[in-house]
Amino acid sequence: MGVDINTIFQIAGIGIVVAFLHTILDQMGKKEYAQWVTLLGFIYILFMVASIVDDLFKKIKAVFLFQG
Secondary structure (H helix, E strand, O other): OOOOHHHHHHHHHHHHHHHHHHHHHHHOOOHHHHHHHHHHHHHHHHHHHHHHHHHHHHHHHHHHOOOO
16 A cells, blocks of 8 residues: 655655755745745645545545445
């Protein structure tokens, strides 16, 4: 039932890229764009995690309701 390791690496990679872009934009004085990049990265990862949690709840429901 474990989370696929590729998904974990994908989330970590997105986090690293977002942090890099945030730092670069912040150094250039574009703080508003840096905040937007961080917000969009967070929302994208949040949707990824929400789909994983949805799959988990479906599996739990299938186990306790004996559905296939």
